Amino acid sequence: MFELSRRNFLSQGAAGVSTAMLTSLTRGDAPVSEKKYAVVDEVAFRGQTRRLKLMQGDRYMAALIFPTDYPTHFRLKPELYPVCTPSGVPVTDTHQYCFIHHQSIMTGHGKVHVDGTDHAVDFYRQLPYPNTERIDKFHKTHNLFQMGPSGIQKIVKADWKVTDQIQLRLILDWQLRDKESSGGKSVISEQRRYKLFQRGPYTIIDQFTQLSPHSQSLTLKADRHSLMGVRVNDLIDPDDGGMMHDSEKRKNPDGNYWDISGNRKAPRWIDCTGRIGNQTAGIALFSHPNNTRNEFYSRGWGLMILSPTLGHDVRVTKDKPLQFAARFVAHDGALAGKTADELSDEFAAVDYRKMFETEK
Template identity: 25%
Template sequence: MIRTLVGKPTAWPAFVLAASLGLGANTAWAAEVQAEVLPGAIVFKVGQEVVARYVTDKQYAKPFLYPLRAPCGAPVTRGWPVEKGLPGEVTTDHVHQKSVWFCHGDVIPEGIPLKILTTERGGRGVDFWSEARDKDGTPRHGRIVCVQVGKPQVVRPGHIRVETLNEWLTPEGTRILDEVRVIHFLDCPHGRLFVFDITLQAKVCPITFGDTKEGSFGIRVHDALRPSVAGGGTITTAEGKTITPPAKDNLPIWGHPAAWIDYSGKVGDKAVGVAVFDHPSNPPASWHVRAYGLNAANPFGRQRSGFPSQKGKTELLHLAKGVELKLRYGVYAHDGDAAAAQVAQVYELFRKL
């Protein structure tokens, strides 16, 4: 069954956005926002324009958001390996980095024996990050399977939400963790904001999140936005730090906390960018951020991950059976650079949601 709902214009929520972004109270900018549930995907639109698809097709190891477009229509995340040979794309590394996703590289189900362990050094659990396979093609990774998609709901005009249910499975198919993932879509004056409300539920067994850099809420930006090449993009953090091209992957911001990190540059002739937001209610993330285009907020890595901010910290995040962990992350696809798109102001809106 296909279900489409439309949030009418007049801006969401006008009084909050106007105050946050310095606009007049009667300012209107939002077109109709829509969410349509199709087999294997949820399609998000502004008017008739497809902004993003949230892919739930079980052929993939986990759900992801692709494509993701700025208001001008330019893509801000990499298409490969979902789409190959796109104009302006040259990289074919890290097959698991599909646009926008959430998972972790070492999830330990206490009391459940595992035949296949994560390939991460020192890991004791299931790898939901790397999508590694044996030489014969046997998967060594876990799968996050979307088992239910709810009806889209209009929260307010210009703000739509869809609730989904996921099961986290071992390589052998044993369920170890349940997840409620709610995707919110909001149209903003300079960009499109997706908010992911993630509730991890230890219904089956106690769960420990292992100490690895490979996690957790990640995006792979469009090749044109990576600062690893001359003429590439610029990275900007909430603390005002910037990385300009050409840059090497040993970034000074790697493994440190930040409220948000933004990549911006030109895709074709369009100035665009994309930011990831870490909500202050989350366990603080260290950022697994690379010049080649990975931008991931990781709340689980500790000393062994190598994150400088976690030096000397070894206590892992643990969920007793029956306990749940709530997380909130945002992705803001925008026109212009971080300043022009008012990323800092939009983060304040996100923070207050």
């Protein structure tokens, strides 16, 4: 009797999409580099949800999905999903069977403590409204049923510019979700920039973020649920046969990496590569030297995080907003260490610190 496992089904489906993309090249279509970039704005179901499809020619590079707390489209963080290599292989995942708050390329923080309040607010997970009668049998030090609700990162403005790349400019309000409020109090004002382009076997996504208090100063408390990260396609994570490696030549690094030296030295980049069908593909995450601090967190189920607050608090005030940057590179084939170093050096040469002043 023929049996098709979940992994084989997904792998064959993804490979089929990618094979169709590659076949179009063999027919004599224009190479990826010669096709024009475009942004397709889709608002579905009378405004219940929205996404921006980020295209080169007729191919996906990625899509920006807007957050909403409407029940049938529920997501509290915006995300870039899917993220595809130039040949069309989707290398990220979202809402997987473990940890539904891991959403492809994402940004968030699990412990935002505003001055004058008695508790931190979660802007990373999808915690429900408090239920004092439910017991959390999986945690001894806290009860997830009593820590919510998680806030929402609302996109209040989005515009874009298309040249030899796609540039997205977003303004977001990180808002509370109180039962009595239709909107919720704003806690953080964020300016976020994405720059996307393809070059050779790479889809390159550079993200630049500035977080400022909406009114009261705040502290981003040390927490591993922070700040920029990516959940890789379940088919290529180390638990399913893929491999992570980093700039320090470690294989399948697992846990926190934030030291200056030693076994837990913070890398400059970390990559995850595996096979989808007959094709090898992956995605890498790069830090920037101008960041306040670069701390990495990675796990075998396919999570890679870059943050200034994994092990340290960060104070955020009007006079001193938090600026942070990361590069994501989706790639066809394996990513050699030397090539990753070159991509890292290229990104490090970008001085983003005055970007938000010049783009106001």
